[in-house]
Amino acid sequence: MLNFTYYNPVKIVFGKGTIKELPNLIPAENKVMMIYGGGSIKENGVYEQVAKAMAGRPLAEFSGIEPNPRYETCIKCAESIRKQGSDFLLAVGGGSVLDATKFIAAAFCYQGDDPWDFMKDVSRIPTEALPLGSVLTLPATGSEMNSFAVISRDSTQEKLAFSSPKIFPKFSILDPTTTYSLPPRQTANGIVDAYVHVLEQYMTFDAGSPLQDRQAEAILLTLIEEGPKAMAKPKSYSARSNIMWCAANALNGLIGCGVPQDWLTHMVGHEITALYGLDHAQTLALIYPAVIRHFKERKKQKLLQYALRVWDLAEGDENARIDAAIEKTDEFFRSLGVGTRLADYNIPAQAGKLVAQRLAKRGQPLGERGDVKPIDVENIIGLRA
């Protein structure tokens, strides 16, 4: 096992009817700015539940956070917070609203000219941030239980991530009934997102961490089991609650303790979203199976374990079991209605070269060994033609 530090102080308040706990979770002296996306929380009753819970408390609001939240919108929100004098941010929505709120919390406290600076230079990440909490309505990114945020910037076609212990939510309320009204595309995206989050931390090489391996497989097996149930019965409390808890556990840091991590698919996926506007999870479904096919030699031992423990593939030679596991993964994504080929999204064949160039220019090491080359990226995307 590799040395690690694990720290996650997010208080999770999980279950039916938990939005009414809000006033117990936000200190009475705070002036709250509620941040949300489009109108869905007004349609599904969540907005009303929050307003009712917070009745009698100052509650300003800012709406219009987009999927793949935009820097430009976040800056507007920070201005609004200054105007309103808010000192506690309440994200109500999915990962995009949460990520935006985290960025805003830090950007608000940034001393330099342009908060985008700290997205490019970790040494400039503010040491303070406004406190924030969340009411999650879309299980997917795990942002409700971690200290990461990913933000896109129009003017530069960039999509970048940052992390700071200061942006952990103080609390996250996870009421599975808020997810009953999700459109199938968002439900499916959430399942794929959580699934690939797990695989990015699992499918590397053995570092003597059998517990973390099994904790990862626990999430994969549960998503495979519960995902289709939620798609078939959107109001299944059991399926919705399990998916919601799986997504939080997929990226709360626990399964990543002491193990090598990959994240190549995410890096490639962010570029594809920046260039072609795909949903985050669509990029993962598109790229992930190709990554494990391209790197099946170096990931062989874990692929065999995955084949056996997750897909119950015990027959045939090693190569056949690995190919079958990759195919099962691809099929699982497609069974949820998420495309896994360039053609599903009308992405041109030259995308491979373009994405490889952009990543090369960024110069970050890629993959669990940090040695993935532009030609690997190009070939991986080429496998999806």
Place this chain on the structure above:
Amino acid sequence: MLNFTYYNPVKIVFGKGTIKELPNLIPAENKVMMIYGGGSIKENGVYEQVAKAMAGRPLAEFSGIEPNPRYETCIKCAESIRKQGSDFLLAVGGGSVLDATKFIAAAFCYQGDDPWDFMKDVSRIPTEALPLGSVLTLPATGSEMNSFAVISRDSTQEKLAFSSPKIFPKFSILDPTTTYSLPPRQTANGIVDAYVHVLEQYMTFDAGSPLQDRQAEAILLTLIEEGPKAMAKPKSYSARSNIMWCAANALNGLIGCGVPQDWLTHMVGHEITALYGLDHAQTLALIYPAVIRHFKERKKQKLLQYALRVWDLAEGDENARIDAAIEKTDEFFRSLGVGTRLADYNIPAQAGKLVAQRLAKRGQPLGERGDVKPIDVENIIGLRA
């Protein structure tokens, strides 16, 4: 899934050579009182490592915390803290030292006459406690990553537990190499302790929580795999690190999220320790297999799942599979050298009646349904004759 709140702010610093991180984890302005047990940390080099890391910082010390830490010793330590003017407690040892330190941290801030009062009346638990951190040297109780403490009192032959968010360690350093020199009995006890912690949260009834079930099974399977390795090769970093991380995960609250919990074995075990002086883990090995035998009807569904997923028992009828799983559990404990019969500890046959009476007098509900009767307790203990 049942509604739940999960909150665990303990920072875990895990791995070889991590004791040297101490000065980065304890604020520079704090005056530290180091609390430990017998002389083992002086023999295995841990005392020296702590002293070296803290060189130049005020560091008082209090030694002599016993296994099953005694109230009387804790009170002495609190007096010493007052005398020294310490304001940060550093537990260096196993679960007993940690539990004692947690109790002392709260007792120090208690406003009433006798801190034992709050062990018997949760409403009197202090709302403040001294901050504390730990260097763990014996993986077993999970105390390094939770807010529980169990303390024994001589004068009343009582062993009681309390919990408060104020007694979460600020950090716990887990360096697996500190466990290389553990005697076999303590290594084995730790494995049994962690194993039964998992089962107390797992072996109840289905509440629609497949992820938590699998997270629990992940720990059980890893303990079964790594436990014998640590017994055979005490200096196996791989085995020691996995057991250490398993023990923390067994009782950090995660696998208990949203599920019914039992804890009957612990309640019975505490009485047996108070009466007959057994190690905590010895009481668990003694009682647990009898609990699942006695309640095999009401735990049937989970026992079948446990038989299949943990012990790979797929053959035979349901009753045969359940009996085999119970026998495997018993065998596993015995294979580690921990006795599972009254005779192994010279406990008289009348223990059953005595323990049942003591528990009845305490009047706490027992078992996952809160309906376990004195006669059940008597019969369970009777199964170990």
